[in-house]
Amino acid sequence: MELHIRLEGGKGLADQLYQQLRAGIDSGHLAAGSQLPPTRLLAEQLGVSRKTVAEAYSRLTYDNLLSAVVGRGTFISQRRAPQATPTTVVELAASASLQRWQQRATVLARPGLNSPSRYDFIGGASSKAQFPFDQWRSCMQYALRRSQRHPERQFHAQGLAELREAIAHHIAYARGVHCSAADILVCNGAQQALDLIARVLVEPGCRVAMEDPGYSPARQLFLALGAQLQSVPVDEQGLCVEQIEPGTRLIYVTPSHQFPLGMPMSEARRQALLDRAAELGALIIEDDYDCEFRYQGPTSDALQRLDRHGLVAYVGTFSKTLLPELRLGYAVLPPAVLRAACVAKHLSDLHSPALQQWALARFINEGYLSKHIRRCHEIYSARRGRILQRLQGDLAPWFSAVPANAGFHMSAMASPTVDVELLIKLVRKVEVGLYSLAPFFSEVPVRPGLLLSFGAIELLDIDPALDRVADTLRQIS
Structure with a gap:
């Protein structure tokens, strides 16, 4: 240089x-x-x-x-740091807009992630001990060889054809999704998929409905785009469809494993949701974020499989199944939405990293993904079972589990005698990371409870962690 x-x-x-x-x-x-x-x-x-x-x-x-x-x-030579020259800061004309963005809540962007507790029930994280690094390394080496001999210098925003083919086969087998490679858009995680769909559908003042409690990053995204957001309550069957207001353009749901409570949407409620969307001409975003893992009861198909009118945008991610660092997800979109979202994707970042796409396609096609899911299913099932035993045992006076048959988190509702925020603060001092359900509620009354993820905590650490929680509960009771 x-x-x-x-x-x-x-x-x-x-x-x-x-x-x-x-x-x-x-x-x-x-x-x-x-x-x-x-x-x-x-x-x-x-x-x-x-x-x-x-x-x-x-x-x-x-x-x-x-x-x-x-x-x-x-x-x-080494010298003392120069003194900063005083500058006069001119207020930007867009300062009001910048302030609105700065005030957006980032509930899941926890500043303490760099120094986690010894025993951490943090959501959205999987255990790296289970990840097949050797197989992924070989897939990345394959991707580098492909890149070396690949004549193209640019790639389509929709994603590599071989990865989209692999995703189509995987989600058809695992989740019953009806699609082909031509229906899929590869994204940088599910959050970008939500952003692209919302960007092409949501205009300032248009009505968007979503679950309450619900996934806060989606809520903040819709609000940032100027949506008039309706918080629709949920019950034991899922979203209360009859409360979706006229004029709604977009409906965001997590039907297979409601976030954060965990219960699945009933079949009757799913059909009612599809009927209501058809009446409104509204698009449904189905966020199927962690449903490769199901522990009991019959497997429920994706909502997208029931769709007969092209009203469901199915969103999935590999960040939960594999590694958060991977940041690859996808969306199965109706044709009109797909074409618009591909343009938005191109304008946003041209395309997702080709090396990782080649590697992931190889990872899926070689059967590594299916093997990894089977191995993790057994591990997560044991962790889930142990937490349930404790919630139904010595922790029962203070917490009750919400029935959930999928994913790798569950919710535990607190009894009226428990100060959840105080409990979280006190157990942090004994190296246990617990997380409240409160930030996920918007307009409906907050139901005090905990979001207990078992993706990142080892089975042998669950009892020591919950022992400390039980001791703390006895002290504050």
Whole structure:
């Protein structure tokens, strides 16, 4: 990389070079410890004599701004950090808009993620101990070889055809979704899928309905786009469909594993939701975020399978099934929505990373994903069973589990005697991470309880963690 120096005229070149280097060092733009180019190289770059550069370097060395290390080169000396120059900040014309964005709640973006508790029931995270790193490494190496011989320099926003084919086969087998590769849009996680769908459907003032309690990042996204949001309550059968207001354009639901409470939507309620959407001409976003894992009862098909009018946008992710760092998801979209969303995707980030798409396609086609899900199903089932035993045992005086047959989290509703926020604060001191349901409620009255995820906590850690919770509950009771 060339050093940015601009010399003018043919006289005083050494002094110009000295002044510019000194100004860069004093301002901190040339950082302490950085190596300067050799005199011969810099002279060639600037089109001056080597003597000119050597003279400037010599003066800077005399000022203790440079130091020469034999056999290595010339380096900028360590100095005290320069004092910041006072600046006058001009208020931006868009300051009101910026303030609205800054005030948006980011419930799941927890600042304490870098220092988690020893025993953590954090939601949305899976255990890295189960992830098949060796198989993924081989798939990434395959992707690098593909990239090396791939003639294309640009990729379609919709995603690589082979990954979309692999996803179509997987979700047809695992979730009963009716689709082909042509119906799928590959995204950077489910959150981008929600963003793209909302971006092409939601205009300021239009009505969007979603569950309450519900998935807060979706709620904040719709509000940020100017939607008039209706918070629709849920009961033991799921979304209360009859309360969806006329004029609704978009309906967001988690029918297979309601977030955060966990119960599935009944078959009757699903059909009622599809009928209501047809009356309104509303699109339904079905967020099927973790339903590869089902532990008891008959497997329920995706809502999309029941759709006969092209009203369901099915959204899934591999961040929950595999690794949060993967950030790959997908949406199965009706044709008109797909075409618009592909344009929005192209304008947003052109396309999702091709290397990861090739690797994931290989991972699915080689059967690694199915094996991983089967292995994790057994592990998560054991963890879920142990938490249920404790909730139905010594923790029963304080908490009761909400029936949930899928995913890797459950909710536990608190008895009136439990101060959930105080409990969370106290158990944090004994290295247990618990999380309240309260942030997921919007307009309906908050039902105090806990979101207990068993994706990241090991089976042998559940009892020690819940022992500490039980001890704390006895103390505050």
